[in-house]
Amino acid sequence: xxxxxxxxxxxxxxxxxxxxxxxxxxxxxxxxxxxxxxxxxxxxxxxxxxxxxxxxxxxxxxxxxxxxxxxxxxxxxxxxxxxxxxxxxxxxxxxxxxxxxxxxxxxxxxxxxxxxxxxxxxxxxxxxxxxxxxxxxxxxxxxxxxxxxxxxxxxxxxxxxxxxxxxxxxxxxxxxxxxxxxxxxxxxxxxxxxxxxxxxxxxxxxxxxxxxxxxxxxxxxxxxxxxxxxxxxxxxxxxxxxxxxxxxxxxxxxxxxxxxxxxxxxxxxxxxxxxxxxxxxxxxxxxxxxxxxx
Numbered sequence: 001x002x003x004x005x006x007x008x009x010x011x012x013x014x015x016x017x018x019x020x021x022x023x024x025x026x027x028x029x030x031x032x033x034x035x036x037x038x039x040x041x042x043x044x045x046x047x048x049x050x051x052x053x054x055x056x057x058x059x060x061x062x063x064x065x066x067x068x069x070x071x072x073x074x075x076x077x078x079x080x081x082x083x084x085x086x087x088x089x090x091x092x093x094x095x096x097x098x099x100x101x102x103x104x105x106x107x108x109x110x111x112x113x114x115x116x117x118x119x120x121x122x123x124x125x126x127x128x129x130x131x132x133x134x135x136x137x138x139x140x141x142x143x144x145x146x147x148x149x150x151x152x153x154x155x156x157x158x159x160x161x162x163x164x165x166x167x168x169x170x171x172x173x174x175x176x177x178x179x180x181x182x183x184x185x186x187x188x189x190x191x192x193x194x195x196x197x198x199x200x201x202x203x204x205x206x207x208x209x210x211x212x213x214x215x216x217x218x219x220x221x222x223x224x225x226x227x228x229x230x231x232x233x234x235x236x237x238x239x240x241x242x243x244x245x246x247x248x249x250x251x252x253x254x255x256x257x258x259x260x261x262x263x264x265x266x267x268x269x270x271x272x273x274x275x276x277x278x279x280x281x282x283x284x285x286x287x288x289x290x291x292x293x294x
Contacts, residue, residue: 008057010152014145014161017053021140024049038123039133046136050144065143066201075198079206082194082266086258087214093254099238106220109231118217118229125216125228134209141165143201146192155192155267163188173225175246180224186256189263197266215248222248 008016024045025037032041051062063069094100108114120126145165150158167184170176195204216223220230225247236243244251 010148013057014148017144017148018165020053021046021049039129039136042136043132046139050139053144065139065147066195066199067143068200071200072202075200075202076206078198079194079203079208080210082190082203082262083207083210083214086190086255086262087211089258090249090255091219093258094236094238094243097238097242099236099243101235101237103233103235106229106231106233108229115231118231122217122229124226125213125223125230127213127217130209130213130217131205133212134205138201138205138208140169142191142195142204146188146195150192150196155196158192158196159185159188162192170224173247175222175225175251179244179247179251182253182256183250183259186260186263187250190259190266191263193263193266197269215250222246224248224250 028037028041028045029035034041037045050065054060054062054065091100106114106118109118118126120128123129141162146158146162149161163184166187167180170180170184173180191204191207194207195201212223215221216226216228216230218231219234220228220232221234221236222228222244236249240252242252242254243249244255249255
């Protein structure tokens with residue numbers, strides 16, 4: 001990646017980004033002799049790779065993809081609040097339809113040690129795993145992929161790039177397939193709308209981390225096909241096209257529609273806001289606020 005790579009066609013830049021990343025994943029699997037890259041190893045790989053890619057292809061620090069320290073906590077909490085709101089509405093809908101029944105607290109959470117085990121050691125839905133996955137995947141999907149497409153093709157381009165990257169990288173998950181398409185597209189609307197409205201990747205990291213933690217760490221739903229242990233015991237039954245079946249709520253219609261509705265609302269409210277998400281132009285270009293009026 002050289003100075004000239006910043007002038008490559010945006011689609012070529014995205015494909016180059018993912019081609020190198022896949023090569024890194026395969027190399028890591030061979031070196032560490034693992035079949036799958038888990039959240040912590042993914043975090044370790046993505047941080048330096050994203051930093052190097054942005055620095056070498058755009059000649060900018062990684063913070064300028066929306067990882068500014070100023071306002072980071074507020075942005076993270078904003079994204080977390082969106083996740084809580086969406087999933088509260090989802091569970092109320094399931095309950096109103098008669099598909100949801102709370103079966104009590106997980107017996108493993110009856111002791112302090114048991115709660116600690118669930119909150120910090122579950123490889124899928126612990127606090128640490130959700131944060132690690134949130135940071136790593138948000139850099140991949142939103143901070144680099146969606147940002148490049150959004151800057152070049154507008155909001156729709158960013159959504160399609162995000163949805164395509166998420167769908168293709170989750171195809172190997174248990175029970176994944178075409179059932180994951182609605183969640184990918186509707187999730188793209190929500191994620192990109194939040195990113196554009198706040199100008200902060202911390203907001204989408206908060207959304208991502210709480211989305212996974214609430215689904216798997218609290219309610220023991222499946223998270224993109226993977227099962228979490230969960231602090232609560234929730235029985236969810238009903239048509240697969242509504243509840244998501246083995247894929248989890250992301251595979252049904254309720255959660256995607258809620259994400260779409262909230263994303264459209266955020267998009268509508270943030271259309272005339274001025275924010276700072278740096279473009280992919282060389283660093284000699286003045287860094288100015290960008291107003292999006294689409």
